[in-house]
Amino acid sequence: MAVHAFVDESRRNDTYYLGAALVDPGVLVPLRSLLRGLLLPGQRELHFQRETPQRRRLVLSRLVDxxxxxxxxxxxxxxxxxxxxRTCLERLVNDLLDLRAxxxxxxxRTGRDHHDVRTIRDVLGRRPSESGLSYEHFDSxxxxxxxxxxxAVWSHGAGGDWGRRVLPLIGSVVRLDWP
Incomplete structure (x- = not known):
C-alpha cells in the first residue's frame, strides 16, 4: 500500500522546516479520529504555536503511540x-516518488499555492514514468x-524538551544546505 503524505511548515529564525507526515492508507481513518478527539470544544484545528504547553505535552504523548x-x-x-x-519540497517530492507514495x-498558503504546484510539476516532469503521485492543497x-x-516541525524546531518529546515521531531529518 502506498503512503499518503501530509505536509506543513514552520520557521525558526533563519531555518525553514517542512514536515511530511507519512501515513499508511489503513490508518487514515483511525488517525483522523484520534486527532479530532484531541480538539477542545469549539476548536477547529490543532496548531501547536497556539496551544498551551500542557496541551502540547498531552497531544504529543497521545501521538507517540x-x-x-x-x-x-x-x-x-x-x-x-x-x-x-522550493528546495525542501523538491527533495520531498523526489523522496515520495522513491517511496511510490x-x-x-x-x-x-493562501495566494502562494501556485509556487508549490510549479515545483511539484517540475519534479514530476523530470520523472514522468514515476509520476503517479496525486497532490492537492487543503486548508488546515x-x-x-x-x-x-x-x-512535529514546531516541536522539532523548538528543540529542548519539545524536540525530545517529538523525537519518537521523527523519521528522518534532511538538512538541505548544511555541510
Missing amino acids: SGVRVDVYRANCRKSEEWAR ARLVLDS TGDPLLWLADL
Whole structure:
C-alpha cells in the first residue's frame, strides 16, 4: 500500500522546516479520529504555536503511540522563504516518488499555492514514468492529518524538551544546505 503524505511548515529564525507526515492508507481513518478527539470544544484545528504547553505535552504523548512518522526537511531561509520551501519540497517530492507514495496533501498558503504546484510539476516532469503521485492543497481545518506535520516541525524546531518529546515521531531529518 502506498503512503499518503501530509505536509506543513514552520520557521525558526533563519531555518525553514517542512514536515511530511507519512501515513499508511489503513490508518487514515483511525488517525483522523484520534486527532479530532484531541480538539477542545469549539476548536477547529490543532496548531501547536497556539496551544498551551500542557496541551502540547498531552497531544504529543497521545501521538507517540500512534506509530506516525514525520520526515523533516530543513533549509536556511536567509535568501528567501520561498527558495527554502522550493528546495525542501523538491527533495520531498523526489523522496515520495522513491517511496511510490500515492498522495501528497499540503497545507494551503493562501495566494502562494501556485509556487508549490510549479515545483511539484517540475519534479514530476523530470520523472514522468514515476509520476503517479496525486497532490492537492487543503486548508488546515480540512484534514486533521495536516496537524501531524505542524506539531512535529514546531516541536522539532523548538528543540529542548519539545524536540525530545517529538523525537519518537521523527523519521528522518534532511538538512538541505548544511555541510
